[in-house]
Amino acid sequence: MGRALGMIEFKTVSTGVTAADAMVKTAAVELVEAQTVCPGKYIALITGDLSAVDAAVDAAKVQYGEQLIDSFVLGNPHEGIFPAIYGTTHIEHISSLGILETFDAAAIIVAADVAAKTSEVELIELRIAKGMCGKSYVFLCGEVSAVEAAISKAKATVAETGMYLDSAVIAHPDPQICKSIL
Numbered sequence: 001m002g003r004a005l006g007m008i009e010f011k012t013v014s015t016g017v018t019a020a021d022a023m024v025k026t027a028a029v030e031l032v033e034a035q036t037v038c039p040g041k042y043i044a045l046i047t048g049d050l051s052a053v054d055a056a057v058d059a060a061k062v063q064y065g066e067q068l069i070d071s072f073v074l075g076n077p078h079e080g081i082f083p084a085i086y087g088t089t090h091i092e093h094i095s096s097l098g099i100l101e102t103f104d105a106a107a108i109i110v111a112a113d114v115a116a117k118t119s120e121v122e123l124i125e126l127r128i129a130k131g132m133c134g135k136s137y138v139f140l141c142g143e144v145s146a147v148e149a150a151i152s153k154a155k156a157t158v159a160e161t162g163m164y165l166d167s168a169v170i171a172h173p174d175p176q177i178c179k180s181i182l
Contacts, residue, residue, distance in 0.1 A: 005077040006053040007045045008060045009106045015067040016042020019060040026059040027052035037129035041069060043105050050075045070106035078116035081109065084123035091124055091141060094178045098147040100154050100167040101137045105129040107163035108136035114157045115140055115150035124181060135165060139181055144171045
C-alpha cells in the first residue's frame with residue numbers, strides 16, 4: 001500500500017458535501033481540500049493508502065453517481081502536484097512553457113501527474129476550476145522537447161475522457177509572459 005491521491009467532482013454542492021462525508025466515513029483517508037468551485041460544482045481531494053483512497057472514491061461514485069462529473073485515484077502522485085495546486089512552486093527560469101486546459105477539475109490533476117511523470121518538466125501552477133467557469137489548466141516548464149512530450153502524453157490521456165479543451169507549447173517565452181505566470 002502506497003501513498004495515493006483521490007478526487008471527486010460533483011455537479012452540486014449538496015451532493016458534493018454529502019459524498020465527501022461518505023468518503024471520509026468509508027475509509028481512513030485525509031480530506032486535503034473540499035470546496036465549491038466554478039460554476040457551483042463541488043470538489044473533494046483526499047489522500048491516504050491506495051486501498052483506502054480507492055474504497056472512499058468508489059463509495060462516493062456508487063452512492064452519488066448521478067451527480068458525478070469526474071473522479072480519479074492516483075497511486076504515488078508526482079511530488080510536484082501539491083506545490084502546483086497551492087502556488088508554492090519556485091521556478092527560476094522558463095526555457096519553454098507548456099499549457100494544457102480541461103473542461104473539468106479532476107482531469108487536470110491526472111493530466112499534470114501524467115505530464116510530470118512523462119519527462120523532465122516542472123509543474124508551475126495547477127488552477128482547479130476557480131474563476132474559470134469550471135475549466136482548469138496546468139502550466140509546466142522545461143526543455144522544449146521535454147515539454148512537448150509531457151503535453152502530448154497528458155493531452156492523449158485527457159482526450160480519452162473527453163475532457164481535453166486546448167494546449168500549447170511556447171519555446172522561449174518572452175520574459176513578460178514568464179513574469180506574468182510566475
